[in-house]
Amino acid sequence: MESPAPAKPPTPDLRFIAQGASAMLYDRGDGHVIKIFRNSVSDEMIAREVAVSVHANTVGLPTAPALGRHDGEEGRAIVYPYLEGPTLMAWLRRHPVRAGWALEQMADLHRRISEAPAGQLRSLKQVLETDISYGPAPMAIKQSAIAYLRTLPDAPILTHGDFHLGNIMMTDAGLKVIDWSKAAAGHPAADAVRSEMLMRFGEGPDDAITNLWRDWAARHLARCYLTSSTFSASDMSMWRPVVALAWLRARQAGRAKSFHRYLNKAMAQVNISPILI
Numbered sequence: 001m002e003s004p005a006p007a008k009p010p011t012p013d014l015r016f017i018a019q020g021a022s023a024m025l026y027d028r029g030d031g032h033v034i035k036i037f038r039n040s041v042s043d044e045m046i047a048r049e050v051a052v053s054v055h056a057n058t059v060g061l062p063t064a065p066a067l068g069r070h071d072g073e074e075g076r077a078i079v080y081p082y083l084e085g086p087t088l089m090a091w092l093r094r095h096p097v098r099a100g101w102a103l104e105q106m107a108d109l110h111r112r113i114s115e116a117p118a119g120q121l122r123s124l125k126q127v128l129e130t131d132i133s134y135g136p137a138p139m140a141i142k143q144s145a146i147a148y149l150r151t152l153p154d155a156p157i158l159t160h161g162d163f164h165l166g167n168i169m170m171t172d173a174g175l176k177v178i179d180w181s182k183a184a185a186g187h188p189a190a191d192a193v194r195s196e197m198l199m200r201f202g203e204g205p206d207d208a209i210t211n212l213w214r215d216w217a218a219r220h221l222a223r224c225y226l227t228s229s230t231f232s233a234s235d236m237s238m239w240r241p242v243v244a245l246a247w248l249r250a251r252q253a254g255r256a257k258s259f260h261r262y263l264n265k266a267m268a269q270v271n272i273s274p275i276l277i
């Protein structure tokens, strides 16, 4: 998620914009930004981010399509068109009373993604299976979750994989979605669940008041998805246990108790035993 902390640019002609979990963003001053990746990010992820941003733009989604790679002394980088405007998270801090409207726009953007073809992307079910098997859950739980996951339907639909308030920008031309490195081909209800989890338990402030807001926002978002999308609440319940279990591999420690309750409840609904903590 972005941070306002300034960072010294690698060359003086660049102006620091933000830092995310995987990269630093700089304004080149010519209508383009450069996203310089941390060493820990794989080449495969960078290549996927380029390809999917271009694909998403081609199928008519509002995004900034990669203009090309720029690998130099400063590291591995992607050049994007500059998007004028704050992230949805920064915008919400300034316009808290318009949160309901903004979340409706966010859900609508997600609905548009869930109507797009995935192209040549990797399978989300495969990604979930890998994350579950390399994750920290007890072996017996991993085995039953993977057996259950294999029974779920595949879909050739574009899923973003990291659809949260820091990956959406509020521009004069409406919302734009960025940061496609976790995209895959899968069922849109799985992506909606992922978004619900990011809203409730993802990075960012997790004091009591913010958590109340986060839980409300996740419920509002889900309500909007369910009125505007092709999937149902039971589709989301069907995917929740495996999307949550897969997330254990990568998720940061915040709200651990609430997240474990959420995970165990989701697994209980499909008869997978709880993880004891």
Ligand SMILES: Nc1ncnc2c1ncn2[C@@H]1O[C@H](COP(=O)(O)OP(=O)(O)O)[C@@H](O)[C@H]1O
Binding pocket: 001, 002, 017, 018, 019, 020, 021, 022, 023, 024, 025, 033, 035, 064, 080, 081, 082, 083, 084, 087, 166, 167, 178, 179
């Ligand atoms: N095309 C862009 N134009 C302007 N700012 C951008 C652009 N892309 C990203 N940003 C800013 O940089 C931040 C981090 O970018 P992001 O692609 O999400 O990186 P990460 O993969 O590290 O999360 C965003 O939250 C946003 O503030």
Ligand SMILES: [Mg+2]
Binding pocket: 001, 020, 021, 166, 167, 179
């Ligand atoms: Mg991001």
